[in-house]
Amino acid sequence: MNYLSPSILAADFSRLGEQLRAIDEAGAEYVHIDVMDGAFVPSISFGMPLIQSIRPCSGRIFDVHLMVEEPIRYIQEFADCGADMITVHAEACVHLDRTVETIREKGIRPAVALNPATSLSVLEYILPSLDMVLLMTVNPGFGGQKFIPYSFEKIRELRHIIEERGLNTDIEVDGGVTLSNVEEILKAGANVIVSGSAVFQGDISENVRRFRELMK
Ligand code: DX5
Ligand code: ZN
Numbered sequence: 001m002n003y004l005s006p007s008i009l010a011a012d013f014s015r016l017g018e019q020l021r022a023i024d025e026a027g028a029e030y031v032h033i034d035v036m037d038g039a040f041v042p043s044i045s046f047g048m049p050l051i052q053s054i055r056p057c058s059g060r061i062f063d064v065h066l067m068v069e070e071p072i073r074y075i076q077e078f079a080d081c082g083a084d085m086i087t088v089h090a091e092a093c094v095h096l097d098r099t100v101e102t103i104r105e106k107g108i109r110p111a112v113a114l115n116p117a118t119s120l121s122v123l124e125y126i127l128p129s130l131d132m133v134l135l136m137t138v139n140p141g142f143g144g145q146k147f148i149p150y151s152f153e154k155i156r157e158l159r160h161i162i163e164e165r166g167l168n169t170d171i172e173v174d175g176g177v178t179l180s181n182v183e184e185i186l187k188a189g190a191n192v193i194v195s196g197s198a199v200f201q202g203d204i205s206e207n208v209r210r211f212r213e214l215m216k
Helices: 015-027 049-058 071-080 096-107 151-164 182-188 204-215
Strands: 003-006 030-036 061-068 085-089 109-114 132-136 170-174 192-193
Touching: 003 204, 015 049, 015 204, 049 061, 049 071, 061 071, 061 192, 071 085, 071 096, 085 096, 085 132, 096 109, 109 170, 132 151, 151 170, 151 182, 182 192, 182 204, 192 204
Parallel strands: 003 030, 003 192, 030 061, 061 085, 085 109, 109 132, 132 170, 170 192
Antiparallel strands: none
């Protein structure tokens, strides 16, 4: 199954509730929520109070992407404010296994994200413990960047590893995804698609419908 996860980083925060309803009604299955701490990535976005206040606006899966140093410090708080899935960066966790286990213990689906230049080899032992791997296809920190072309090979390699090991881990792709490259990304083996600017610029409902059409 393929899933669309619009990133609200590109939304109009003054109309967030309304825009969440628009993506929901147009059929996006997930809501991608980018939390940035100004340390792991250069920028600061938003945190728990925002997630808590938008939780009643959507029944969709809250896919929380933590671009935060040592996210283990905040797992309980993100669980409390309504996360369904929590993604942590391998590069940001000294104790990645403990962090993933902590997420799982809270009844939340754990995922690990890798920056573009991080090797898939860091997943070797942790992969069976994950529901999803997020491959960053831009350097994290900002929306609206260009997809890094070598990522296609990385997606294909990860899909190959997952199949070879008989797992059913989802592969989420995040950064620079548009209506023009989404089919190639799916073909490479991704099945969860994050998109910020390509969803929230212009007619949101129409953008979601177009993505879903290409993702069938
Ligand atoms: C980048 C974030 C992305 C971002 C994607 O650090 O993790 O989720 O919002 O935005 P677009 O789709 O505009 O590249
Ligand atoms: Zn993200």
